[in-house]
Amino acid sequence: MHASCSQTLAMFFAMREDQAEEAGGTRGGICMQYGVPGNGDRALFWTDNWVDGKPICDLAPTLVTLVAPIRKKTRTVSQALALVGNGTPRWVRDITGGLSVGAVIEYLHFWEWLRHTQLTPGVEDMVRWRWTSSGQFTVQSAYQALQLGRTAFHGADRIWKAWAPLRIKLFFWLASKGRIWTADRRRRRGLDAHDTCLMCDQANETPSHLLVSCPLAKEVWWQILSWAHCTCTFLAGEVSIQDWWEHIIAIQAPGRRKGVCSLFMAVGWHLWKERNARLFERSAAVVSVIIARIKQEVDLWVAAGARKLGSLFCE
Numbered sequence: 666m667h668a669s670c671s672q673t674l675a676m677f678f679a680m681r682e683d684q685a686e687e688a689g690g691t692r693g694g695i696c697m698q699y700g701v702p703g704n705g706d707r708a709l710f711w712t713d714n715w716v717d718g719k720p721i722c723d724l725a726p727t728l729v730t731l732v733a734p735i736r737k738k739t740r741t742v743s744q745a746l747a748l749v750g751n752g753t754p755r756w757v758r759d760i761t762g763g764l765s766v767g768a769v770i771e772y773l774h775f776w777e778w779l780r781h782t783q784l785t786p787g788v789e790d791m792v793r794w795r796w797t798s799s800g801q802f803t804v805q806s807a808y809q810a811l812q813l814g815r816t817a818f819h820g821a822d823r824i825w826k827a828w829a830p831l832r833i834k835l836f837f838w839l840a841s842k843g844r845i846w847t848a849d850r851r852r853r854r855g856l857d858a859h860d861t862c863l864m865c866d867q868a869n870e871t872p873s874h875l876l877v878s879c880p881l882a883k884e885v886w887w888q889i890l891s892w893a894h895c896t897c898t899f900l901a902g903e904v905s906i907q908d909w910w911e912h913i914i915a916i917q918a919p920g921r922r923k924g925v926c927s928l929f930m931a932v933g934w935h936l937w938k939e940r941n942a943r944l945f946e947r948s949a950a951v952v953s954v955i956i957a958r959i960k961q962e963v964d965l966w967v968a969a970g971a972r973k974l975g976s977l978f979c980e
């Protein structure tokens with residue numbers, strides 16, 4: 666494979682790896698790992714595939730549950746094997762809490778095996794491709810890994826097939842996955858966040874509240890769907906963006922559904938813009954102004970070629 670192509674793929678997988686980590690996964694879940702220890706300075710002791718091509722977390726799963734997540738993510742092989750205190754290797758100190766029978770058996774097994782492990786000073790750990798038994802990169806294994814890492818996302822087709830500007834499709838893609846920077850997400854990341862929804866001041870700000878359940882959002886949905894001669898009924902309880910979208914599409918006549926998909930994105934996008942104006946510009950519009958902006962946006966999209974959207978108004 667051409668070097669730049671390999672690099673691009675490696676960068677892509679690294680990006681996927683970041684995303685996995687952000688979603689609560691662990692380093693090395695998708696991509697490359699340090700598999701062949703040299704000096705042990707880069708391979709991670711608990712999670713990389715350095716024990717005969719396998720990670721300790723697979724070989725001793727019970728024992729690894731007793732290791733703090735921060736240690737799993739940072740402890741290198743050389744640090745772990747270094748002797749501390751009265752000749753005990755540091756990895757033993759990473760294990761905290763009481764040992765079950767299963768954990769003791771795993772512990773004894775590894776103690777023996779690790780006693781004979783020799784690192785090679787001056788030689789860097791080698792990267793090993795996770796998805797082939799040889800550790801060598803192949804295009805086929807990369808595509809298979811892509812399929813494996815892909816999580817089914819209900820409603821993705823609706824987003825990518827509907828007529829809407831790309832930035833708005835991307836916004837919906839992120840919003841549907843709960844990855845727009847609403848107050849709940851900011852708090853989870855330890856960032857400053859406002860207390861309640863800036864539109865209604867009644868509930869926590871989450872993507873689904875903002876775009877679906879917020880009383881102001883409901884008012885906007887009702888008015889815009891009525892304007893486009895579409896049916897509008899609301900669902901009870903906590904409703905996700907995907908469920909709301911599916912519901913709104915399902916209650917329309919089949920020939921109107923593609924147009925309604927575009928309309929859906931125009932409404933959601935302007936609710937988000939209104940929220941941002943309230944947060945960053947301290948400027949709040951009344952519902953009638955938000956409605957007027959959405960109508961203007963729809964006119965622009967129709968003029969730019971959104972035929973199905975335009976057909977909603979031709980009856």
Ligand SMILES: [Zn+2]
Nearest residue numbers: 862864865879
């Ligand atoms: Zn609200």
